Amino acid sequence: MAYRIPKYLQIKQDILDAIKTGVLQPGDKVDSESTLKKKYSVSAITVRKAFNDLINDGILVGVQGAGTFVAKKQMIRGLTSISFSDELLQQGYAIDTAIISIEEVVNPHVAEKLGIGQDDPLICVKRVRLANEEPLAFHISYIDAKKLSLEEAQDVIALKSFYKALEKRGIIPKWANENYSVKEVNDPVVSNLMKIKKGGATFYVKRTAFDERNQIVEYSETYFNKELYSVDVNIKFAT
Amino acid sequence: MAYRIPKYLQIKQDILDAIKTGVLQPGDKVDSESTLKKKYSVSAITVRKAFNDLINDGILVGVQGAGTFVAKKQMIRGLTSISFSDELLQQGYAIDTAIISIEEVVNPHVAEKLGIGQDDPLICVKRVRLANEEPLAFHISYIDAKKLSLEEAQDVIALKSFYKALEKRGIIPKWANENYSVKEVNDPVVSNLMKIKKGGATFYVKRTAFDERNQIVEYSETYFNKELYSVDVNIKFAT
Numbered sequence: 001m002a003y004r005i006p007k008y009l010q011i012k013q014d015i016l017d018a019i020k021t022g023v024l025q026p027g028d029k030v031d032s033e034s035t036l037k038k039k040y041s042v043s044a045i046t047v048r049k050a051f052n053d054l055i056n057d058g059i060l061v062g063v064q065g066a067g068t069f070v071a072k073k074q075m076i077r078g079l080t081s082i083s084f085s086d087e088l089l090q091q092g093y094a095i096d097t098a099i100i101s102i103e104e105v106v107n108p109h110v111a112e113k114l115g116i117g118q119d120d121p122l123i124c125v126k127r128v129r130l131a132n133e134e135p136l137a138f139h140i141s142y143i144d145a146k147k148l149s150l151e152e153a154q155d156v157i158a159l160k161s162f163y164k165a166l167e168k169r170g171i172i173p174k175w176a177n178e179n180y181s182v183k184e185v186n187d188p189v190v191s192n193l194m195k196i197k198k199g200g201a202t203f204y205v206k207r208t209a210f211d212e213r214n215q216i217v218e219y220s221e222t223y224f225n226k227e228l229y230s231v232d233v234n235i236k237f238a239t
Numbered sequence: 240m241a242y243r244i245p246k247y248l249q250i251k252q253d254i255l256d257a258i259k260t261g262v263l264q265p266g267d268k269v270d271s272e273s274t275l276k277k278k279y280s281v282s283a284i285t286v287r288k289a290f291n292d293l294i295n296d297g298i299l300v301g302v303q304g305a306g307t308f309v310a311k312k313q314m315i316r317g318l319t320s321i322s323f324s325d326e327l328l329q330q331g332y333a334i335d336t337a338i339i340s341i342e343e344v345v346n347p348h349v350a351e352k353l354g355i356g357q358d359d360p361l362i363c364v365k366r367v368r369l370a371n372e373e374p375l376a377f378h379i380s381y382i383d384a385k386k387l388s389l390e391e392a393q394d395v396i397a398l399k400s401f402y403k404a405l406e407k408r409g410i411i412p413k414w415a416n417e418n419y420s421v422k423e424v425n426d427p428v429v430s431n432l433m434k435i436k437k438g439g440a441t442f443y444v445k446r447t448a449f450d451e452r453n454q455i456v457e458y459s460e461t462y463f464n465k466e467l468y469s470v471d472v473n474i475k476f477a478t
Contacts, residue, residue: 052426055425056426057348062425109296173476174475174476175473175474175475175476176473176474176476177471177472177473177474178471178472178473178474179469179470179471180419180442180469180470180471180472181442181465181468181469181470182421182440182441182442182465184440186294186301187291187295201421201423201440201465202421203419203420203421226420226421226440229420230418230419230420231418231419231420232416232417232418232419233416233417233419233472234414234415234416234417235414235415235416235417236413236414237412237413237414237415
């Protein structure tokens with residue numbers, strides 16, 4: 001009797017080959033369980049074992065009630081550049097920014113993070129980042145209105161970049177503290193902009209940026225599409 | 240007429256005061272919308288505005304169908320120590336580790352990450368980390384079986400630490416590459432161990448750890464409870 005590889009491994013390999021050769025593209029739906037059952041003359045359990053392995057490896061994604069899909073390539077954020085746009089361009093994405101609002105606000109909670117009086121006016125700039133025309137991120141940036149006035153903040157529209165608008169006024173962030181967590185979006189305005197369902201999870205980044213004199217220049221909160229975003233860091237261990 | 244602060248700000252302040260004084264503890268349910276409506280003689284919209292502000296600030300958490308709760312304090316992971324246990328102890332948590340399994344396995348996908356032959360045997364150690372008796376993390380660590388044998392890996396049970404078991408054999412990770420993303424848990428084994436609902440989101444960490452000669456010593460995948468975990472990094476911007 002000839003050596004035969006287990007059927008579930010054969011199914012896995014065929015799916016991997018289809019992805020490698022481009023027959024299956026990121027976001028494509030793969031054949032359903034019942035189609036593969038017939039095609040390979042196997043049980044549902046065998047198909048599910050192949051699917052589960054590929055889902056665990058991050059190659060496929062199961063969507064409740066909709067089927068199984070080829071995972072979208074996550075863009076990887078390295079930690080070297082202030083400009084996320086530049087990083088995405090380097091990774092070959094077509095990017096665009098939609099400015100949602102530029103307002104003067106009062107927010108004691110944010111003022112505290114900026115280290116200013118809790119009733120001091122802040123400039124709040126909201127924008128949606130699109131990568132290949134899909135919403136990638138919703139950014140909310142705050143800056144002391146004494147550093148950037150509401151009028152000066154209008155530069156964001158023409159420059160399509162909050163950081164370029166800061167740079168124009170001589171404000172150049174040199175380093176930042178970032179906090180990463182998972183946040184569910186319950187605000188319908190945010191979920192609509194991000195095209196995710198209410199209560200859906202996002203990769204959430206809180207950033208406090210500092211200039212060369214270690215003065216706080218910006219506090220921001222960003223919701224990233226969890227299918228499209230991850231962060232990569234190298235860490236050294238203290239011994 | 241005396242100056243009066245808006246009612247929703249009063250509600251917010253009273254909730255913040257109750258948290259500050261310890262009347263409301265992390266995880267406690269706050270008064271329902273209808274209770275607060277009566278208590279302050281305000282509309283549902285006013286109560287909701289107070290709740291929304293506090294939810295947006297990360298102070299309260301709304302749980303669909305269950306009510307509104309005081310957010311649990313997130314433990315913050317700095318990026319200095321290999322030993323997560325040590326960090327948690329410093330932050331005052333009572334920690335414990337439950338070893339789920341220690342097995343020899345073959346996994347071509349992981350073998351590739353470890354830089355060894357795809358049929359080479361691996362030691363796979365699964366464990367659940369508990370902080371104050373709640374599941375905080377489910378860790379799956381892989382190491383080349385030539386570096387740590389199945390027999391040697393049993394040390395993990397007595398030492399209650401994978402890294403201490405490595406250290407005993409002279410294997411000392413010096414740095415690591417970590418990738419952070421959001422992952423939904425569909426494996427019922429994992430969701431049961433983590434006490435989260437099927438399809439629930441986790442903070443997901445993939446780590447490749449290296450020794451002082453830059454040899455790969457470990458590849459691991461960890462699911463963190465999103466309510467309890469976040470990562471903090473300082474980043475410098477290239478100019």
